[in-house]
Amino acid sequence: MKMVSDLLITALFTVFVQNLVLNSGLGMSEAIRVSTKPGMFGKFAAMISGFSVVTSVICSLLNTVIGFGAMPFAGKAAVYGGILAAVYILICVILKLIFRVTDKFLGTLGIAALNTLVFAVPFINDSAAYSFADSIGSGLGAGIAFVLAAALISKGSAALDKNENIPEAFRGTPAMLVYVGLLSLAFAGFADSSLFM
Amino acid sequence: MSNNVSFKEIFKRGAVLYNPVLVQLVGLCPVIAASTTFLQAAMLSATMCVELVAISVLASLFFRNLPRWIRMSLYLLTGLAIVCPVLYYLETYSLAEISLGMKIYLPLTAINSVVAVHCEQVAVKSDMKLAFYDALASGIGISAIFLITGAVREILGRATFAGVAVNIPVTLKGMTLPFGCLILLGFLAAGLKAVSAKMSPVDFETEEEAKAEEVFESEEAVSEIEEKAKEDFGFLGSSDADLGDFLKSLGIDLPEEEGGEQ
Numbered sequence: 001m002k003m004v005s006d007l008l009i010t011a012l013f014t015v016f017v018q019n020l021v022l023n024s025g026l027g028m029s030e031a032i033r034v035s036t037k038p039g040m041f042g043k044f045a046a047m048i049s050g051f052s053v054v055t056s057v058i059c060s061l062l063n064t065v066i067g068f069g070a071m072p073f074a075g076k077a078a079v080y081g082g083i084l085a086a087v088y089i090l091i092c093v094i095l096k097l098i099f100r101v102t103d104k105f106l107g108t109l110g111i112a113a114l115n116t117l118v119f120a121v122p123f124i125n126d127s128a129a130y131s132f133a134d135s136i137g138s139g140l141g142a143g144i145a146f147v148l149a150a151a152l153i154s155k156g157s158a159a160l161d162k163n164e165n166i167p168e169a170f171r172g173t174p175a176m177l178v179y180v181g182l183l184s185l186a187f188a189g190f191a192d193s194s195l196f197m
Numbered sequence: 198m199s200n201n202v203s204f205k206e207i208f209k210r211g212a213v214l215y216n217p218v219l220v221q222l223v224g225l226c227p228v229i230a231a232s233t234t235f236l237q238a239a240m241l242s243a244t245m246c247v248e249l250v251a252i253s254v255l256a257s258l259f260f261r262n263l264p265r266w267i268r269m270s271l272y273l274l275t276g277l278a279i280v281c282p283v284l285y286y287l288e289t290y291s292l293a294e295i296s297l298g299m300k301i302y303l304p305l306t307a308i309n310s311v312v313a314v315h316c317e318q319v320a321v322k323s324d325m326k327l328a329f330y331d332a333l334a335s336g337i338g339i340s341a342i343f344l345i346t347g348a349v350r351e352i353l354g355r356a357t358f359a360g361v362a363v364n365i366p367v368t369l370k371g372m373t374l375p376f377g378c379l380i381l382l383g384f385l386a387a388g389l390k391a392v393s394a395k396m397s398p399v400d401f402e403t404e405e406e407a408k409a410e411e412v413f414e415s416e417e418a419v420s421e422i423e424e425k426a427k428e429d430f431g432f433l434g435s436s437d438a439d440l441g442d443f444l445k446s447l448g449i450d451l452p453e454e455e456g457g458e459q
Contacts, residue, residue, distance in 0.1 A: 025226045029223050029310040032222050032225075073284060074284040077281055080304075081274065081276075081307060085273050123301045124301075169387040169391040169394075173220060173390075181379030181382075182380075184375045188375075
């Protein structure tokens with residue numbers, strides 16, 4: 001029971017307080033791109049959560065191996081990156097050979113798997129000394145945080161597109177960046193960040 | 198494949214008019230999260246620049262015949278092979294202590310979207326010279342944004358520049374947080390758009406039409422947009438597609454991509 005509650009608390013913390021996309025900028029480019037395709041939100045949430053959970057679990061188990069914790073950070077980065085690449089290739093091979101998926105689908109999978117958000121989760125778990133259950137919660141939360149950010153960006157950018165009062169130079173990308181900045185400000189408030197010295 | 202493209206032209210478009218961060222919206226993560234001081238921004242931008250150039254050249258020379266899903270893993274592994282020794286050196290021998298944020302964000306540059314986008318859109322479809330020019334121009338464009346945001350955020354957020362105290366009436370801690378950087382990037386993008394409109398009005402119209410979502414667009418929908426853009430402006434307007442279109446306009450043949458997305 002405690003394991004489940006730890007998992008849920010960490011997932012909620014990752015989504016609403018730590019929101020890795022809006023509060024840390026992880027996977028921001030991908031979130032902005034996916035925000036224009038609301039139909040892909042579910043697919044991306046599942047893919048990002050899946051890859052985050054699998055890599056988190058493997059890295060979390062590795063952290064329990066004697067000597068791994070004392071390894072230099074550069075060594076850990078190489079191992080985490082290798083694990084992510086191996087998981088991605090393995091899943092691609094399985095999907096290609098067994099389910100005969102298209103290269104196009106594998107390309108989408110690559111965008112969901114090989115991005116800063118998924119790669120950062122094992123580092124965050126390590127630096128926060130998360131337990132096994134926490135690591136799973138953090139992985140799940142990463143996918144949900146991504147979709148929450150993409151949905152908020154999507155809603156806002158639709159409204160911005162209709163607004164004709166925006167000055168010419170700010171229309172499009174600049175207005176979108178300012179809007180995402182304001183979203184990030186809101187999440188900074190959830191994280192209890194202070195804005196002035 | 199054409200070699201008749203001058204670096205000046207690629208630089209103008211790759212670094213300025215289609216700046217990877219401000220126009221294509223790739224490589225945002227390290228800029229937003231880690232360019233909180235000028236020195237940190239300089240270190241990250243140098244690493245990203247070297248990585249982008251090295252991976253693009255390798256992609257052009259060796260990766261082009263591999264399936265896309267294998268190439269994408271190779272970008273990550275090659276990036277790590279470049280970044281990890283740098284990180285190890287900084288960790289072990291550097292006199293300056295590096296922050297935890299920097300420790301985390303340095304390896305994350307290995308998986309940055311800017312590398313994947315430029316390798317997939319340009320490097321694997323062109324010769325080594327063009328891949329090198331494109332990566333260098335984009336790397337310079339990213340580095341410029343890194344350095345500007347790093348300097349502004351450090352001055353306004355910490356009242357220092359490269360660690361030296363600067364006398365300003367008020368410090369805004371918010372500038373060191375991601376939202377401060379995003380708002381700053383919004384203003385920089387608006388400034389660039391205004392400058393682009395004066396430098397190259399045709400390209401400005403292209404950017405007006407730019408929609409990053411074309412990456413995920415179905416082929417049919419892309420065709421529709423392409424047709425409409427061609428009717429209206431004589432070219433396709435999309436951030437990623439612009440890059441390819443720009444190369445096409447310079448006489449570089451871009452074969453159809455097997456995966457169709459990125």
